[in-house]
Amino acid sequence: MKRFDVVIIGGGVIGSSAAYFLGAQPDFTGSIAVIEKDPTYAEAATPRSAGGIRLQFSTAENVLISQFGAAFIKAADQHLGVGGEGAGVEFREQGYLFLATGAGLKILLANQRLQHELGAATELMNPRELSSRFPWLNVADIAGGSFGPVNEGWTDPYSLLQAFKRKARAQGATYFKDTAVGLEHAGGRVTAVQLAGGESIACGHVINAAGIQGRRIAAMAGIDLPVHPRKRFVYVFDCRDEIENVPLTIDPSGVWFRPEGPQFIAGVSPDESDDPDAEDFELDYRLFEELIWPTLAERVPAFEAIKLVRAWAGHYDYNAFDQNVIIGFAPGFDNLLLANGFSGHGLQQSPAIGRALSELVTFGQYRSLDLRRFGFERLASGAALQEINVV
Ligand SMILES: Cc1cc2nc3c(=O)[nH]c(=O)nc-3n(C[C@H](O)[C@H](O)[C@H](O)COP(=O)(O)OP(=O)(O)OC[C@H]3O[C@@H](n4cnc5c(N)ncnc54)[C@H](O)[C@@H]3O)c2cc1C
CATH class of the missing domain: 3.50.50.60 (FAD/NAD(P)-binding domain)
Incomplete structure (x- = not known):
């Protein structure tokens, strides 16, 4: 042996x-x-x-x-x-931006305190600051956001x-x-x-x-x-208008998006109550049509004219x-x-x-x-x- x-x-x-x-x-x-x-x-x-x-x-x-x-x-x-x-491993240090409506702001604040204590550079921003830094963002219903410019991004x-x-x-x-x-x-x-x-x-x-x-x-x-297999989807889309300086952004609804080369990717995690175990790879295009796209278009007006290019499914090893x-x-x-x-x-x-x-x-x-x-x-x-x- x-x-x-x-x-x-x-x-x-x-x-x-x-x-x-x-x-x-x-x-x-x-x-x-x-x-x-x-x-x-x-x-x-x-x-x-x-x-x-x-x-x-x-x-x-x-x-x-x-x-x-x-x-x-x-x-x-x-x-x-x-x-x-x-x-051959690159780090795109383009930041993470969590957006909150009224109720979520307290949580962002508490998290920011902890993150600061540990040396993170998380910045809390009000809607005016958000608009000036990210002019492509609709902040009409947003109470604030937390932006991590250092050591945050993607690889x-x-x-x-x-x-x-x-x-x-x-x-x-x-x-x-x-x-x-x-x-x-x-x-x-x-x-x-x-x-x-x-x-x-x-x-x-x-x-x-x-x-x-x-x-x-x-x-x-x-x-x-x-530990349960929980299916998640990633959607790749083209945006006709050019928008720059986009971090990985998380809408208060949970819908997230970020640039991927010249395109964008987006997804959302479902409610725990609607998140069955699954090991298949079947795609759900309705989720994009009915929830993700409308949310993207509301949050970023330039995303009203986007084109879905492809999608994939994968599984979280989810600790319930x-x-x-x-x-x-x-x-x-x-x-x-x-x-x-x-x-x-x-x-x-x-x-x-x-x-x-x-x-x-x-x-x-x-x-x-x-x-x-x-x-x-x-x-x-x-x-x-x-x-x-x-x-
Ligand atoms: C859609 C999606 C988006 C994600 N986004 C992020 C993100 O933005 N940031 C982040 O940090 N994480 C993200 N994750 C999570 C991250 O991908 C996983 O946590 C991570 O890849 C887990 O790595 P792993 O090696 O444990 O699992 P895996 O990559 O699944 O590797 C496990 C390996 O074990 C092998 N294996 C299984 N059973 C056996 C066996 N009996 N014998 C031999 N081999 C076996 C499998 O073939 C597999 O290759 C995301 C995941 C998904 C699905």
């Missing part, structure tokens, strides 16, 4: 970041295997992501996680370059995934194209990962980085994760308990690690989460950013750590 010190199930942006950070960790000298069932990532969340990075969260850890993520991505060439070549998700993977391999990680179908475990330890190909791989540690399949992997060790990642040792195990339930912000979290996982494997504890509040224990105790700013 093959044996690796660390077996990572899932080679998306989270699994590949963990593989990279482990390989880059001077105190870790072990071997790393990444099991990825589909190296084309046709259905994985990572390439279907909008790539947004923001510090405007309501949970302190999320602000700090994204701060590290933004700094890491800005210095991607230095961290992830291989053989003298750059990483290309697939490039980031490939850069992590390339560097992880260059450092010695081995990627296997196979599907994990079982975990052999006894006495609080996973001893081997069973593969669909019939082989088993013996392991020191196992990391569950299987995206929307994370719940199934955890169930193989008898653990129930409240509190919309925050579940990271740390699985209950009752000292070598099975969870990194699940990112709820739509895993791309920007991938650098900090990969680093955190490498520390848990190497030292048995966090060294740089204390993420204990994101552990599984909060589920057992019922102490939700609710993230309000889920887009």
Whole structure:
């Protein structure tokens, strides 16, 4: 039987970041295997992501996680370059703009206080300031907005995934194209990962980085994760009129949009009450016609004359308990690690989460950013750590 010190199930942006950070960790000298069932990532969340990075969260850890993520991505060439070549990862630091009507303004203010304490540059703006900075915006019904000009914007998700993977391999990680179908475990330890190909791989540690399949992997060790596949749509459209200096903007309705090259992309998250589990990729054009387009046209008059070009669907690995990642040792195990339930912000979290996982494997504890509040224990105790700013 093959044996690796660390077996990572899932080679998306989270699994590949963990593989990279482990390989880059001077105190870790072990071997790393990444099991990825589909190296084309046709259905994985990572390439279907909008790539947004923001510090405007309501949970302190999320602000700090994204701060590290933004700094890491800005210095991607230095961290992830291989053989003298750059990483090919760009950061468009064009900002995030949350808009609020009367009721939402108090929340923006409370969030801004927390974000400032943690070093974020979030600016609260009144309608007049919004109009002068973003003249294309209709602020008639807007009470205010919060704009994050520093360390907020977007990156290309697939490039980031490939850069992590390339560097992880260059450092010695081995990627296997196979599907994990079982975990052999006894006495609080996973001893081997069973593969669909019939082989088993013996392991020191196992990391569950299987995206929307994370719940199934955890169930193989008898653990129930409240992580559900929730379908989201991204619509790509052309706008005839040129509008400039557009951040990733979130309307009070939840509809968001941002530039994507010469075009724009937009989407919306549904109400929790209307958000069933789904693993299919069927598109919903009515959502665009009936909700998104009218909202866009109301918010940005230039968007009255837009043309839908294409759309895609992808899945959040949605933590129905509190919309925050579940990271740390699985209950009752000292070598099975969870990194699940990112709820739509895993791309920007991938650098900090990969680093955190490498520390848990190497030292048995966090060294740089204390993420204990994101552990599984909060589920057992019922102490939700609710993230309000889920887009
Ligand atoms: C439409 C959309 C927009 C988003 N926008 C943003 C955003 O703006 N900002 C942001 O930060 N995040 C965003 N996200 C979320 C982000 O994309 C995810 O949180 C992140 O990509 C999760 O990475 P992952 O590696 O955990 O999952 P994935 O990329 O899904 O990777 C998991 C991998 O595990 C593999 N796998 C599963 N089961 C097995 C098995 N049994 N054996 C072997 N391999 C297995 C899969 O093939 C897959 O490749 C968005 C997501 C979607 C869908």
